[in-house]
Amino acid sequence: MLSVVGEDDIPKKKVASIFRPPSPDTLAYLDFSVSTTGILAGVKMSHAATSALCRSIKLQCELYPSRQIAICLDPYCGLGFALWCLCSVYSGHQSVLVPPPELEANASLWLWAVSQYKARVTFCSYSVMETCARGLGAQTAVLRVRAGRAWRDPRTSPSDRKPSRGAPPPAASSPSHSDTHPWCTSWEESGVGAGQGGSDPGSERTAGSPRPQGPGPEGGAGETEPRRRGSSSLAFTLRPGRVRPLLPQMKGVNLSCVRTCMVVAEERPRIALTQSFSKLFRDLGLPARAVSTTFGCRVNVAICLQGTAGPDPTTVYVDMRALRHDRRAVRPLTGARLSFQILPGVKVIIAHTETRGPLGDSHLGEVWVSSPHSATGYYTVYGEEGLHADHFSARLSFGDTQTVWARTGFLGFLRRTELTDASGERHDALYVVGSLDEALELRGMRYHPVDIETSVIRAHRSVAECAVFTWTNLLVVVVELDGLEQDALDLVALVTNAVLEEHLLVVGVVVIVDPGVIPINSRGEKQRMHLRDGFLADQLDPIYVAYNM
Incomplete structure (x- = not known):
C-alpha cells in the first residue's frame, strides 16, 4: 500500500549518500495490479526501464522544469504511479496532484486546478471524465463566470486588493503556495543533481513559488522563512476538505491553456465519452484537439501517448462482422476505432495469435512491443501462471527472430497514416480492438x-x-x-x-x-x-x- 506523506519543510538533516544502483538492470520497484479478468500479478521494473519511461514521457509531453501539470489519477500502479511519484523528480516540473475520490465532494476541483495553475498537460481517467461530465455538464455557464479575472485571496479585504494610485494593476496569475496553504499540502524535496537517479540538470531548478512573508495559514502573523537554496517544490496535493470555504472562488474556469488532456487507460478508447467531454467543456475554452487517450498494459504501461506537438489521432470505421473472424475490413459508419500515437523509442509489431508470424499493414493480430521501458518480467502471478510464461520473451517464428518482444494480450492493427511527425516522416498509428483475455468465444x-x-x-x-x-x-x-x-x-x-x-x-x-x-x-x-x-x-x-x- 502506498502512503502519501505531505510535509511543509524539507528535512534539515542532509542525506549522507545518494543511492546508486550497482547495475541499471537492478530491480527498482514492483508494480502490482489486478487485471479486468481478476488476475493479480506483479511486474518487475528495473532502474534502466524506470529512467527510460520518465525520459520518454518528458520528451513526448515537453515537461520542462518551468511546466506545471495536473494529475487526477490513482497513484497505486501503472502509469498513475509513474506520473505521481517518478516523473516530477526526473524532469523537475511541478505536479498538481488531485486524488480522484475527492471529486465526489467537489466535481469541479480538477478542472479548477487546471485553470488556476494554467497547466498545459493534464492526466485523468475515464471515471474522472465521467464524473465531470455528469456533475458539471449543466454548470459550464456558472464555471465560466468571471473568466480571465485575477485569482483573489479570500482572506484579504477589498480595500487591501485596491492598488495604490500610480501603481500598475496586478496581473492575473496563478495562486502561490502561501495563497493555497489552507487547502494544499506541499511536498518539498531537496534538489536532485544531474546524474543522480537518472535525473537531468533541470531538476535542480526551484519549481514552486517562493514562500513570502505575511500571515500564516490561520490568518495570524507568520514567521519569515526564506526557501533554502537547492530546494524545489515538486508536487503538492489538493485537499478539498479545506477548499469548501473557497467554493465561491471556483468560478472563472478557463481551459484554453490546456494543450493535452490525456486519459490513462488500458482498453479501447471510448470515443463517445471523449467527444462529449470536449463538446461539454468547449465553452470553457477547452481546445477540440486537446483530449486524447493513452494506451498501456501490464508489460508496458506507456505504449502510446499523444504529445503536445504530435499529429491528431485519426478514426477508422471497421466492420464488426469481419472482426468476429479476426479480420479487418473498412466500412463507412460502423464500429469506430481511434488511433494511438506510438511513444518515441517504442517498436510495435502485429503478430499472428497462433503462428506468431509478423503480419502486414492493416492486418488484425496481437500487439507486440519492444521498448527500453518495458517491464523485465513477472515477480509473481496469482492464478493461471502457465499462461503468462512467455509474455516478456516472445520471438517471431520467422522474419526478425532476434528481437525480443513483449506480448500485450491485445488485438489491434497498424496503419500508415498520411500525417507526418516531428521528423517529417509519415507515422504508423496503432488501432486497438480489445483484450484477448476478455474476448468471448x-x-x-x-x-x-x-x-x-x-x-x-x-x-x-x-x-x-x-x-x-x-x-x-x-x-x-x-x-x-x-x-x-x-x-x-x-x-x-x-x-x-x-x-x-x-x-x-x-x-x-x-x-x-x-x-x-x-x-x-x-x-x-x-x-x-x-x-x-x-x-x-x-x-x-x-x-x-x-x-x-
Missing part, C-alpha cells in the same frame, strides 16, 4: 464485450450501464436500470432484439439490476469476472431475471 467466432454492451446501451434510455459475460456457453447480459422497476420487463425484449439484430447472438440470460451493481475499478474499467462470480453466487439482488433458453 461463441459459435466459433470472437466477440468483444464492449461491442455488445454498446448495442445494449443504445436499446433504451433507461439502460444506465451494461456488462456481458459467458456462463456454460450462454451469453449473460447484466443491465443497470435507471428508471421505474415496471420498465424491467420491457427491457428484456429490447435487449434480446438488439443483440440478435446487430450481433446475430441469442442472449441466454438477461439480469436487470439497480444502478451501481456492476463493479468498476479506479480506472473506470468494468470488472466482468467479479460480476460473473457475484452472479454465480446469487449476490446481485436483481430486480428481474429472464432465461431465454
Whole structure:
C-alpha cells in the first residue's frame, strides 16, 4: 500500500549518500495490479526501464522544469504511479496532484486546478471524465463566470486588493503556495543533481513559488522563512476538505491553456465519452484537439501517448462482422476505432495469435512491443501462471527472430497514416480492438464485450450501464436500470432484439439490476469476472431475471 506523506519543510538533516544502483538492470520497484479478468500479478521494473519511461514521457509531453501539470489519477500502479511519484523528480516540473475520490465532494476541483495553475498537460481517467461530465455538464455557464479575472485571496479585504494610485494593476496569475496553504499540502524535496537517479540538470531548478512573508495559514502573523537554496517544490496535493470555504472562488474556469488532456487507460478508447467531454467543456475554452487517450498494459504501461506537438489521432470505421473472424475490413459508419500515437523509442509489431508470424499493414493480430521501458518480467502471478510464461520473451517464428518482444494480450492493427511527425516522416498509428483475455468465444467466432454492451446501451434510455459475460456457453447480459422497476420487463425484449439484430447472438440470460451493481475499478474499467462470480453466487439482488433458453 502506498502512503502519501505531505510535509511543509524539507528535512534539515542532509542525506549522507545518494543511492546508486550497482547495475541499471537492478530491480527498482514492483508494480502490482489486478487485471479486468481478476488476475493479480506483479511486474518487475528495473532502474534502466524506470529512467527510460520518465525520459520518454518528458520528451513526448515537453515537461520542462518551468511546466506545471495536473494529475487526477490513482497513484497505486501503472502509469498513475509513474506520473505521481517518478516523473516530477526526473524532469523537475511541478505536479498538481488531485486524488480522484475527492471529486465526489467537489466535481469541479480538477478542472479548477487546471485553470488556476494554467497547466498545459493534464492526466485523468475515464471515471474522472465521467464524473465531470455528469456533475458539471449543466454548470459550464456558472464555471465560466468571471473568466480571465485575477485569482483573489479570500482572506484579504477589498480595500487591501485596491492598488495604490500610480501603481500598475496586478496581473492575473496563478495562486502561490502561501495563497493555497489552507487547502494544499506541499511536498518539498531537496534538489536532485544531474546524474543522480537518472535525473537531468533541470531538476535542480526551484519549481514552486517562493514562500513570502505575511500571515500564516490561520490568518495570524507568520514567521519569515526564506526557501533554502537547492530546494524545489515538486508536487503538492489538493485537499478539498479545506477548499469548501473557497467554493465561491471556483468560478472563472478557463481551459484554453490546456494543450493535452490525456486519459490513462488500458482498453479501447471510448470515443463517445471523449467527444462529449470536449463538446461539454468547449465553452470553457477547452481546445477540440486537446483530449486524447493513452494506451498501456501490464508489460508496458506507456505504449502510446499523444504529445503536445504530435499529429491528431485519426478514426477508422471497421466492420464488426469481419472482426468476429479476426479480420479487418473498412466500412463507412460502423464500429469506430481511434488511433494511438506510438511513444518515441517504442517498436510495435502485429503478430499472428497462433503462428506468431509478423503480419502486414492493416492486418488484425496481437500487439507486440519492444521498448527500453518495458517491464523485465513477472515477480509473481496469482492464478493461471502457465499462461503468462512467455509474455516478456516472445520471438517471431520467422522474419526478425532476434528481437525480443513483449506480448500485450491485445488485438489491434497498424496503419500508415498520411500525417507526418516531428521528423517529417509519415507515422504508423496503432488501432486497438480489445483484450484477448476478455474476448468471448461463441459459435466459433470472437466477440468483444464492449461491442455488445454498446448495442445494449443504445436499446433504451433507461439502460444506465451494461456488462456481458459467458456462463456454460450462454451469453449473460447484466443491465443497470435507471428508471421505474415496471420498465424491467420491457427491457428484456429490447435487449434480446438488439443483440440478435446487430450481433446475430441469442442472449441466454438477461439480469436487470439497480444502478451501481456492476463493479468498476479506479480506472473506470468494468470488472466482468467479479460480476460473473457475484452472479454465480446469487449476490446481485436483481430486480428481474429472464432465461431465454
